[in-house]
Amino acid sequence: MDDDVTPAPWWRDAVIYQLYLQSFADGNADGIGDIAGLRSRIGYLSDLGVDAVWITPWFRSPLRDAGYDVSDYRAIHPRYGSVDEGRELIDECHAAGIKVILDIVPNHTSSDHPWFVDALHSPPGSAERARYHFRAGREGGQLPPNDWLSVFGGPAWTRVDDASGHPGEWYLHLFDASQPDLNWDSGDVRSEFEDILRFWFDLGVDGFRIDVATALVKAPGLPDLGYPDGAFLADLTLADHPHRDRDEVHDIYRSWRKLADSYDPPRMFAAEAWLDDPDRLSRYVRPDELHTTLNLHYLKSAWTADGMRRAIDASITATSAVGAPTTWALSNHDVERVVTRYGRADTRRRPGVSGPELGLVDEALGRRRARAAALLTLALPGSVYLYQGDELGLADAHVPEHARQDPIWIRSGGRRWGRDGARVPLPWTPEGSSFGFGDDGAWLPQPSGWGTHAVSAQAGDDSSFLELYRRALRLRRSHPALGGTGEVHWCEAPRDDVLVFTRDPGFGCVVNFGSTPAPIALDGRVVLSSDDGAAEGEVPAHGAVWLDLHPRSRV
Ligand code: NOJ
Numbered sequence: 407m408d409d410d411v412t413p414a415p416w417w418r419d420a421v422i423y424q425l426y427l428q429s430f431a432d433g434n435a436d437g438i439g440d441i442a443g444l445r446s447r448i449g450y451l452s453d454l455g456v457d458a459v460w461i462t463p464w465f466r467s468p469l470r471d472a473g474y475d476v477s478d479y480r481a482i483h484p485r486y487g488s489v490d491e492g493r494e495l496i497d498e499c500h501a502a503g504i505k506v507i508l509d510i511v512p513n514h515t516s517s518d519h520p521w522f523v524d525a526l527h528s529p530p531g532s533a534e535r536a537r538y539h540f541r542a543g544r545e546g547g548q549l550p551p552n553d554w555l556s557v558f559g560g561p562a563w564t565r566v567d568d569a570s571g572h573p574g575e576w577y578l579h580l581f582d583a584s585q586p587d588l589n590w591d592s593g594d595v596r597s598e599f600e601d602i603l604r605f606w607f608d609l610g611v612d613g614f615r616i617d618v619a620t621a622l623v624k625a626p627g628l629p630d631l632g633y634p635d636g637a638f639l640a641d642l643t644l645a646d647h648p649h650r651d652r653d654e655v656h657d658i659y660r661s662w663r664k665l666a667d668s669y670d671p672p673r674m675f676a677a678e679a680w681l682d683d684p685d686r687l688s689r690y691v692r693p694d695e696l697h698t699t700l701n702l703h704y705l706k707s708a709w710t711a712d713g714m715r716r717a718i719d720a721s722i723t724a725t726s727a728v729g730a731p732t733t734w735a736l737s738n739h740d741v742e743r744v745v746t747r748y749g750r751a752d753t754r755r756r757p758g759v760s761g762p763e764l765g766l767v768d769e770a771l772g773r774r775r776a777r778a779a780a781l782l783t784l785a786l787p788g789s790v791y792l793y794q795g796d797e798l799g800l801a802d803a804h805v806p807e808h809a810r811q812d813p814i815w816i817r818s819g820g821r822r823w824g825r826d827g828a829r830v831p832l833p834w835t836p837e838g839s840s841f842g843f844g845d846d847g848a849w850l851p852q853p854s855g856w857g858t859h860a861v862s863a864q865a866g867d868d869s870s871f872l873e874l875y876r877r878a879l880r881l882r883r884s885h886p887a888l889g890g891t892g893e894v895h896w897c898e899a900p901r902d903d904v905l906v907f908t909r910d911p912g913f914g915c916v917v918n919f920g921s922t923p924a925p926i927a928l929d930g931r932v933v934l935s936s937d938d939g940a941a942e943g944e945v946p947a948h949g950a951v952w953l954d955l956h957p958r959s960r961v
């Protein structure tokens with residue numbers, strides 16, 4: 407072994423646990439997850455075997471969009487703790503071998519941010535307004551400056567009063583009206599964000615996930631988008647989109663990369679980029695830009711052999727063309743949990759649609775498929791994002807209307823259910839006022855059966871979801887073929903609804919998307935199965951197995 411070989415950077419094949427802080431663990435009995443609660447559960451994360459945590463925004467915020475509306479990027483919201491506690495948490499995670507990634511929100515601030523408050527008190531054309539997108543309306547000011555729509559519903563513009571109290575300019579917000587978009591042509595904005603990154607990097611943070619990384623730059627003149635009838639914003643695949651994936655956005659990330667590389671060890675970035683075209687996506691991870699992008703293509707695919715194989719191939723081809731690792735995620739805090747989506751007849755993720763129109767959910771089926779999906783995902787080369795609670799097999803919870811908090815629910819006038827169902831606090835114990843989440847209730851109501859999925863109910867039970875994840879993560883660390891950024895070798899499958907692949911050296915994975923057992927088409931010893939009750943030599947229906955291969959079937 408050559409001692410001079412530099413080990414691959416950790417982020418190339420890390421398993422990153424997406425930690426939705428307000429729903430993880432509550433340390434002070436106010437019903438809201440916090441840093442103290444998280445610190446008391448670092449042991450859980452080590453036992454699970456993850457390499458890093460991505461903590462969703464913990465900054466000071468009026469919380470109109472769960473913290474994706476930041477009013478002070480250098481402060482932690484008091485309900486979560488203080489910057490000092492944040493530093494201690496980072497040190498403790500590092501001591502446990504866990505890296506810490508935060509979530510930066512550069513496309514917009516909160517409307518409570520001092521910059522926006524100053525802008526409101528400053529006249530049209532002022533330097534303060536130039537940090538955002540303020541414009542006069544059309545038709546004598548009555549109509550919004552262009553036709554853009556908010557991702558959360560309704561127009562992307564809100565009108566403000568001028569100094570004399572009369573209706574004045576409009577400002578742009580691609581999300582909620584409480585999330586004004588920043589103007590990235592402003593030098594103030596660029597230098598402020600580099601300074602914010604430095605603040606947290608200096609504190610020991612290992613990287614950032616970048617919220618809506620594709621949206622920062624807008625087309626000059628803010629031209630109309632021209633929506634096809636009935637189109638939802640996220641569906642649009644325009645070649646020259648006025649506020650999405652503009653070429654100029656890459657300059658920002660080249661500059662951020664230099665900043666990250668100036669640290670020892672270098673810090674990393676993961677872009678949130680909802681782009682359907684894998685080639686466009688790969689531009690964000692060119693060698694002098696960001697390190698990884700979240701792979702939303704994989705997350706959106708239908709649970710079919712063909713759909714998953716195409717998503718895998720397209721993702722690997724696109725990222726390897728620029729020398730970047732691929733990442734994989736089955737869900738996150740913005741979409742239905744994987745158990746719920748996979749329990750439907752149509753398993754695709756359909757943007758802009760949620761609620762009863764999606765059809766019935768067979769949770770038992772969803773769980774079987776989600777277990778198989780866990781094995782498929784963890785067998786792939788590259789890095790994996792695991793959304794908190796997916797390791798427990800949680801389904802989306804039904805959140806009663808009066809308790810819903812998501813601006814999507816509010817802005818759509820109740821037409822779209824929103825994302826609260828995927829954000830309900832974790833159950834740690836089968837009993838208790840909040841199933842062990844804290845000592846006094848939970849900020850989003852947990853359903854009555856939640857305790858059956860509790861961590862303590864699953865720990866030690868070999869047939870549980872949690873133990874499947876723990877075993878898979880242990881094997882992923884110890885097996886020489888797993889992790890890393892090697893190749894996937896597809897093999898001939900016994901049926902169209904089965905995928906078979908191997909990885910070198912000596913590893914095989916067979917995934918059965920069908921509703922009857924399939925023969926294991928590889929010669930090897932099963933080391934992990936999504937269903938322990940499977941018959942010898944078979945992959946269970948809606949199941950998957952991992953194998954140690956006998957030498958003769960290695961590719
Ligand atoms: C993406 C985040 O994941 C989502 O939760 C948020 O609402 C939007 N960006 C706006 O910041």
Ligand code: CA
Nearest residue numbers: 432434438440
């Ligand atoms: Ca709390």
